Amino acid sequence: MRKLADLIFQRDRRREELSKIQKEISVLTQKTPSLILPFAHETPKDTDQQKPSVSAPLTPQQKVSLFFELFKGRGDVFAERWESFYDPQKVGYSPICIKRSGECPRPYSFCKNCPDKHYKPFTPKDIEQHLLGNKTVVTYPLVNGRYCPFVVIDLDEDDCRNDAKAILECAEKFGIPAYLEISRSGKGIHIWIFFEGLVSAKDARLLCDSLITLTQNQIRMEVSLSSFDRIIPCQDVLDTNQLGNLVALPLQKKRRPNASVFVDKNLQKKASGFPTRE
Numbered sequence: 001m002r003k004l005a006d007l008i009f010q011r012d013r014r015r016e017e018l019s020k021i022q023k024e025i026s027v028l029t030q031k032t033p034s035l036i037l038p039f040a041h042e043t044p045k046d047t048d049q050q051k052p053s054v055s056a057p058l059t060p061q062q063k064v065s066l067f068f069e070l071f072k073g074r075g076d077v078f079a080e081r082w083e084s085f086y087d088p089q090k091v092g093y094s095p096i097c098i099k100r101s102g103e104c105p106r107p108y109s110f111c112k113n114c115p116d117k118h119y120k121p122f123t124p125k126d127i128e129q130h131l132l133g134n135k136t137v138v139t140y141p142l143v144n145g146r147y148c149p150f151v152v153i154d155l156d157e158d159d160c161r162n163d164a165k166a167i168l169e170c171a172e173k174f175g176i177p178a179y180l181e182i183s184r185s186g187k188g189i190h191i192w193i194f195f196e197g198l199v200s201a202k203d204a205r206l207l208c209d210s211l212i213t214l215t216q217n218q219i220r221m222e223v224s225l226s227s228f229d230r231i232i233p234c235q236d237v238l239d240t241n242q243l244g245n246l247v248a249l250p251l252q253k254k255r256r257p258n259a260s261v262f263v264d265k266n267l268q269k270k271a272s273g274f275p276t277r278e
Contacts, residue, residue, distance in 0.1 A: 077119035081136035133253025147198035160227035179275035186259035
């Protein structure tokens with residue numbers, strides 16, 4: 001009888017926890033700017049170009065504008081992926097400094113603590129080069145040390161595909177638009193949630209925490225979410241003189257087959273290539 005009483009107590013406590021989380025999600029979705037539904041025919045609100053009709057495909061320039069609007073984090077700095085000339089297995093990401101174009105005699109190892117660094121601003125031209133495959137662009141999501149325009153749930157290895165499907169199902173249940181991207185390696189999945197404006201990184205991360213908890217306790221209780229790695233941005237608050245963590249942009253040209261692409265809930269590549277409600 002004691003064991004039964006303990007189980008009933010645990011059940012009731014779990015119900016209270018789930019009810020609290022559901023209320024938190026409701027508060028967060030009302031508190032933050034509207035979640036973006038980036039349909040394929042839509043263009044950013046601030047663009048000076050005429051918005052195309054619903055049936056009209058995006059022009060290359062409109063794709064660049066939409067991509068920049070969705071994935072722009074900090075506008076004053078961005079990074080690029082590099083590969084070692086001597087060792088192709090050695091790769092990394094470094095912020096682009098204007099002084100590195102030729103006038104700086106210091107080695108790259110000095111860049112991190114350089115007092116004279118002058119970062120190159122992030123522009124649509126960089127997005128264009130990324131989509132053309134001339135470079136791989138990486139963005140810093142934390143703006144002013146505490147806000148972000150999007151949040152990402154990073155799933156790696158293990159059972160990431162089943163985990164991603166379960167989280168997406170939970171997001172749809174609560175009316176939260178979320179978009180799946182197969183990672184560059186093809187072994188992980190990024191779940192992107194976009195906002196119409198900058199939101200508190202703390203609220204964005206809490207939203208993802210709540211989704212993960214509800215997925216395990218309401219949607220698919222058999223899912224362990226063992227593939228969960230982190231939520232990007234990784235910090236709620238950061239000193240403004242720090243860059244924070246970064247995230248590589250999707251649609252990279254130099255990637256494994258069927259990787260770095262957006263997929264539907266069945267993990268099939270989206271026809272438009274962009275995060276859409278197809």
